[in-house]
Amino acid sequence: MAQSDWQKRIGVGLPSHAFPRHGKATRRRDVIVEEGPLRGTVGGFHTDHHDGRVDAQVFPPTVTWKTSVEETR
Numbered sequence: 001m002a003q004s005d006w007q008k009r010i011g012v013g014l015p016s017h018a019f020p021r022h023g024k025a026t027r028r029r030d031v032i033v034e035e036g037p038l039r040g041t042v043g044g045f046h047t048d049h050h051d052g053r054v055d056a057q058v059f060p061p062t063v064t065w066k067t068s069v070e071e072t073r
Contacts, residue, residue: 014052026050036061
């Protein structure tokens with residue numbers, strides 16, 4: 001897929017110069033939850049790779065289910 005002029009200007013697909021030249025450097029940034037009962041806690045993280053890729057991992061909130069079983073006799 002060809003890049004548009006805008007993608008070329010912002011450097012899509014180019015290596016990031018924020019990392020050392022060896023190929024294994026990454027940077028991990030925490031993502032803070034903005035709403036809901038977990039507001040203000042870490043809800044996942046972004047991983048920036050030296051080649052410009054960004055991966056994201058999200059931790060969904062845990063849901064606890066309680067069953068209410070009624071016995072009829």
